[in-house]
Amino acid sequence: MREDAGAMQEVADSALQAALEREGIADPRGPLRDRLRALRGTAHFDRAVAHYQEALLPGVADGTLEPIAAWLEYARLVAGVAPGRETAIDGQGRDGGEASDSAVMLLHVPEERGAPVTPLRVPAEPSPAQRATFALLVEGRTRLR
Numbered sequence: 001m002r003e004d005a006g007a008m009q010e011v012a013d014s015a016l017q018a019a020l021e022r023e024g025i026a027d028p029r030g031p032l033r034d035r036l037r038a039l040r041g042t043a044h045f046d047r048a049v050a051h052y053q054e055a056l057l058p059g060v061a062d063g064t065l066e067p068i069a070a071w072l073e074y075a076r077l078v079a080g081v082a083p084g085r086e087t088a089i090d091g092q093g094r095d096g097g098e099a100s101d102s103a104v105m106l107l108h109v110p111e112e113r114g115a116p117v118t119p120l121r122v123p124a125e126p127s128p129a130q131r132a133t134f135a136l137l138v139e140g141r142t143r144l145r
Contacts, residue, residue: 008057012058016071024123025122026123028119028120035118048074075108082110082112084108084110084115086106093127105121106120119138
């Protein structure tokens with residue numbers, strides 16, 4: 001059983017990696033892991049883990065789910081613990097742009113002041129304005145490295 005899970009994980013990871021490279025999108029797993037760590041011990045964490053294990057992983061592995069769309073849906077689920085809005089940041093750093101455009105960065109910005117902003121989708125090579133927006137809103141940094 002454990003071997004099957006490992007094989008499924010490998011297939012899903014490969015499918016995601018190929019889709020990320022094809023679409024020019026950054027890997028969403030690291031930032032989502034960070035967000036999930038903050039939710040550990042909550043019912044929302046349990047729902048997110050169950051969705052990952054029961055829907056996302058098998059669906060991407062068997063090809064019934066498109067990897068980018070499945071991970072975007074999962075990111076929205078993880079971010080959904082906090083009421084807020086989805087914001088599309090264009091290459092100039094402005095709120096706007098087509099959410100379907102992979103060059104547009106999507107963030108979940110919570111209503112509650114100071115609550116963490118969750119990256120939903122980030123271009124593999126964000127513009128300088130998008131990098132600055134990410135640094136400020138997601139990482140809480142006021143200086144670029």
